[in-house]
Amino acid sequence: MDALAEIYAIRVADLVVGFGRQTVLDHLSLDVRRGEILGLVGASGGGKSVLMRTIIGLIPKQSGHIEVMGHDTERGFGRARASVAATWGILFQQGALFSSLTARQNVKFPLREMLEMSEQLQDEIATAKLEMVGIAPDDWDKYPSQLSGGMTKRVALARALALDPSIVFLDEPTSGLDPIAAGDFDQLIKTLQTTLGLTVFMVTHDLASLNVVCDRVAALADGKIVAVGPMSELLQSDHPWVRAYFHGKRSAMLQPRQN
Numbered sequence: 001m002d003a004l005a006e007i008y009a010i011r012v013a014d015l016v017v018g019f020g021r022q023t024v025l026d027h028l029s030l031d032v033r034r035g036e037i038l039g040l041v042g043a044s045g046g047g048k049s050v051l052m053r054t055i056i057g058l059i060p061k062q063s064g065h066i067e068v069m070g071h072d073t074e075r076g077f078g079r080a081r082a083s084v085a086a087t088w089g090i091l092f093q094q095g096a097l098f099s100s101l102t103a104r105q106n107v108k109f110p111l112r113e114m115l116e117m118s119e120q121l122q123d124e125i126a127t128a129k130l131e132m133v134g135i136a137p138d139d140w141d142k143y144p145s146q147l148s149g150g151m152t153k154r155v156a157l158a159r160a161l162a163l164d165p166s167i168v169f170l171d172e173p174t175s176g177l178d179p180i181a182a183g184d185f186d187q188l189i190k191t192l193q194t195t196l197g198l199t200v201f202m203v204t205h206d207l208a209s210l211n212v213v214c215d216r217v218a219a220l221a222d223g224k225i226v227a228v229g230p231m232s233e234l235l236q237s238d239h240p241w242v243r244a245y246f247h248g249k250r251s252a253m254l255q256p257r258q259n
């Protein structure tokens with residue numbers, strides 16, 4: 001493995017992705033360091049989900065280069081591709097739990113699909129993951145419709161962690177949660193980063209999450225990453241979109257009002 005692959009979990013270089021005549025990502029480059037929590041911000045419809053989905057291979061790229069944990073994601077299908085895919089877990093925007101399966105069965109699902117192991121071992125791993133994300137035993141056999149929004153996100157996170165990935169992709173993990181539940185979820189992500197050494201790639205509009213949990217923040221505008229660095233640096237950025245995002249009317253509302 002080359003020296004850069006030891007530093008970076010994800011390397012995206014000169015990536016172009018589009019649909020028909022629309023170019024969404026226009027020669028975009030971004031490196032995500034191993035073990036960091038990277039927050040991705042950008043305008044609605046700006047291409048954050050497209051970037052995430054292209055990295056994990058759900059959307060084809062037109063050109064450019066993507067490497068995950070030192071592997072070119074394009075090279076080799078079958079076994080090699082499966083081993084790359086097993087290095088990440090994904091929490092989609094809508095939680096996306098299977099509604100006909102209980103919390104525990106949802107977490108068992110990837111174990112059953114990807115590994116050969118006894119039912120008992122699947123149960124043990126699933127319950128360990130549910131405990132890790134703070135779901136109490138009374139809730140393990142509930143169906144998604146019986147769980148709160150915050151619990152659903154936690155179960156979805158437990159499922160994303162089922163195969164012990166080294167990277168997790170989170171698409172707006174705190175959307176729809178009240179500020180207390182969102183703060184608890186942020187804390188959980190931070191704890192998992194430190195205890196498991198996870199690399200976290202997180203799309204979010206949540207200013208508090210960006211400020212509290214992200215080691216670095218990347219801003220996507222006009223199909224490119226226009227600024228990347230710790231939040232303190234992003235706040236100093238001269239880029240017009242980044243300035244508008246962090247210093248616009250809504251973020252100003254976070255400051256106490258001067259009467």
Ligand SMILES: Nc1ncnc2c1ncn2[C@@H]1O[C@H](COP(=O)(O)OP(=O)(O)OP(=O)(O)O)[C@@H](O)[C@H]1O
Pocket residue numbers: 019024042043044045046047048049050051
């Ligand atoms: N499968 C697809 N086919 C065609 N167009 C698509 C597809 N997926 C996304 N797009 C288009 O790509 C653009 C970027 O969408 P994307 O979902 O990445 O935005 P986003 O930055 O995640 O927005 P939001 O913050 O609102 O979730 C949009 O114009 C969208 O319509």
